[in-house]
Amino acid sequence: MDIEIRQATIEDVPEITTLFRDTVREVNSKDYSDKQIQTWSAGANDTEKWEERVNRFYFLVAETNDTIVGFAYLKNGNYFDGLFVHKDYQRQGIASKLLRIIESKVMMDGFDEIKSDVSITALPFFEDHYYDVIKKQKKVLKGMSFENYIVSKQL
Ligand SMILES: CC(C)(COP(=O)(O)OP(=O)(O)OC[C@H]1O[C@@H](n2cnc3c(N)ncnc32)[C@H](O)[C@@H]1OP(=O)(O)O)[C@@H](O)C(=O)NCCC(=O)NCCS
Numbered sequence: 001m002d003i004e005i006r007q008a009t010i011e012d013v014p015e016i017t018t019l020f021r022d023t024v025r026e027v028n029s030k031d032y033s034d035k036q037i038q039t040w041s042a043g044a045n046d047t048e049k050w051e052e053r054v055n056r057f058y059f060l061v062a063e064t065n066d067t068i069v070g071f072a073y074l075k076n077g078n079y080f081d082g083l084f085v086h087k088d089y090q091r092q093g094i095a096s097k098l099l100r101i102i103e104s105k106v107m108m109d110g111f112d113e114i115k116s117d118v119s120i121t122a123l124p125f126f127e128d129h130y131y132d133v134i135k136k137q138k139k140v141l142k143g144m145s146f147e148n149y150i151v152s153k154q155l
Contacts, residue, residue: 072098078111
């Protein structure tokens with residue numbers, strides 16, 4: 001499979017939010033309750049917030065045959081805030097490709113560490129890429145508590 005990685009544009013937002021909603025519902029649902037998944041996936045409806053992320057952050061999409069199959073974005077230089085792969089393209093190396101470019105960007109910007117907070121679902125992926133768990137935490141989103149992990153890696 002030929003995967004192209006490029007920076008996202010505003011025109012990508014509808015595809016990005018659909019991917020986000022479907023992946024949370026289909027993939028993260030194995031680790032979180034129905035109510036948590038409902039609250040989390042509803043974030044897809046906040047188009048303005050996604051447009052702002054695309055405009056303000058280093059925001060990448062992975063594409064194959066004109067279909068967006070993954071996305072990743074960096075916030076505040078070395079805070080890796082989002083990584084999602086299309087539900088039908090899991091375990092094909094797409095997140096690893098995105099991660100490599102994100103980490104290069106962080107290094108080029110002069111940081112020696114990258115940080116993130118990651119879902120229960122994504123933790124095995126990050127551990128596989130040499131991230132250390134700093135702590136397990138509860139993050140509150142729209143009044144709903146989510147268990148996740150703060151992770152970091154020295155670059
Ligand atoms: C986590 C996620 C981004 C990984 O994407 P991916 O493209 O499937 O990952 P890759 O194919 O690059 O994975 C590379 C390696 O990471 C590890 N890995 C990835 N997903 C894993 C899983 N669910 N369980 C165990 N190991 C996993 C494996 O070692 C894998 O290599 P392998 O497939 O040869 O065994 C994807 O599963 C996803 O979108 N999850 C839901 C969204 C999410 O929780 N994002 C993080 C939000 S904070």
